Amino acid sequence: MEPMKLSFGVLIVYLNRAILQMKDPRLASNGTKYTIRDAVLGAFSMFFMQSESFLEHQRHMNSNQGKSNAQTLFGMIKIPTVPQIRNILDEISATALFGVFNHVYQSLRREGHLKPFEYLGGLLVALDGTQYFDSHKLNCKCCSSRTHKNGTVTYFHSAILPVIVAPGQSQVISLAPEFITPQDGHQKQDCEVAAAKRWLKTHAPEFQGQAITLLGDGLYSHQPMCEQVIASGMNFIFTCLETSHTAVYDWLKYLDGIGEVKKLEVKQWNSNSSELYSYQYVNGIPLRDSQPAMKVNWCKLIHTRQSDGEILYENSFITRHELNEQSVPLVAAAGRCRWKTENENHNVLKTKGYHLEHNFGHGQQHLAACLLTLNLLAFLFHTVLHLTDLAYGQIRLKRVTRKGFFQDILSLTKYLLFESWPSLIDFMLYGSASTLVANSS
Structure with a gap:
């Protein structure tokens, strides 16, 4: 049928x-x-x-x-x-409702509605956690808790809300969530990265044979998470800042000193103003000091308005996508559109009638x-x-x-x-x- x-x-x-x-x-x-x-x-x-x-x-x-x-x-x-x-x-x-997300995703894919979202040869899935309930009194076994300096306790619920995003697309497509909640047999409180790993384990098979690139902030750009992404058959573009990745930036300082960090500048007119996109990139640097260390590719984007020199955007990313003059603008644009999970997903759910919080x-x-x-x-x-x-x-x-x-x-x-x-x-x-x-x- x-x-x-x-x-x-x-x-x-x-x-x-x-x-x-x-x-x-x-x-x-x-x-x-x-x-x-x-x-x-x-x-x-x-x-x-x-x-x-x-x-x-x-x-x-x-x-x-x-x-x-x-x-x-x-x-x-x-x-x-x-x-x-x-x-x-x-x-x-x-979890009894999670299958509905996959049915919708597979139908959208089969009917060609995901074509406008295709980027870097596949789809971009942004991972980001958000809180959706908190109270000083109400609590249950699924609550996380936060103890404040004055001794009061806040009980809260949070979850990772994955969405399919793409540069230039105003809509995002929701996928099944993963709840950040105390886990049986674990002494430590659950965290966003652990929940992301569970989401991968549960839902990666739904994307089998498809090129998926995960987007995430600096919480995700560490070797155990990156290894699980690759083992799941996916790629990643994660934020990578000097404050949290000293080993990466030690390598970058050395490589820049010997001229191995490549640079690219692209000028573009946006809204009647000239803007400069300055890229730096290098392939194959270790993600950490200890061995074995995964090799990753790194890039940085500084987006500047030329009329007054104002920096409109600046960020750095690690990925397993090969970087060159053609691909680095695409990878940076993909990493940059992770913000859509905030603007087009979390904020819409919180402020546009869905009242998430x-x-x-x-x-x-x-x-x-x-x-x-x-x-x-x-x-x-x-x-x-x-x-x-x-x-x-x-x-x-x-x-x-x-x-x-x-x-x-x-x-x-x-x-x-x-x-x-x-x-x-x-x-x-x-x-x-x-x-x-x-x-x-």
Whole structure:
């Protein structure tokens, strides 16, 4: 059977497939008025619509009309309350949802939607950790903790949120997260690099046969992490600064003294000003003093506005990509676009309606992680629709702001009943009454 092309309906199918694999942790004697499916779809719908009040509006619509958009758009049967959703999701591991990210990724790849993201002969995946919950009181076994000088303790949750990025692309494509959380059998508190290694071990097989370059900050540019990246069949471009890599810079000082560090300057006009891109690079230097030492390639970029000499950007990277006059600008641009994981991912999730740092629920087991994962899936689904659905893209362009778009869909679904997601999009684009369910009047 030929795979279905990506659409909102197919994305919901992927989510439902994951839900079907979940085991209900509740005992048969417990009240099970609401299914896991209704709880998961209910939470997802609130993130997708960017409104905690969405389900409340749909319960009201259901009582008046006998049907609601929670059913027609998302396939829910009954509409649980937010506390009921939290109670159910607290017992469900977020990892049960990770397969949805891979299904979406493979579909995007198969249908050619990743072509605009191809760079350096493959794809760039940026790794970066972020905190998504903190409290001085609430805590669970999955919390990390930070003790302050005054003796107070902050409990927090954080995770690595990998995304596919590319220079010149405003969108990023979310991949399955990896949670930074205390590990069984380990005395030390978990850290971002250890979580990144787990992510590699779990998800590298999904990219088999594909050229993937990982991007990361200076936390990642140490030999154990670099070795695991290479062993996973991937490449890397990691930030490498003198303050943290004295051995590398001792070699660079020596090589520069004998003329082995190569230099390249490229002038370019940007926004009516002349700018200078100055590169330095060298191949095959040891990453550390101790043996065996991995050989890496190093480059530095200084981006300057020539009219006043202001440095607009400066950074250094290590990689296993061979560096020459043709490749060093590309490698530096790839390393530089790691910032997209902050600007186009973390910041969008925190400030553009997804409220990443808002405490939607902490729970005692899996709730915080499960809710974060559903929030990421909502963000991913909207990104996919922007890439694959022409009508959706036209509405987003027409509405200009993300906030205005979500205000529109929330207002429409509060008062009008639509037979499907395409019907809602058609109504927003063309204002056709034929897309409404007959009894919505």
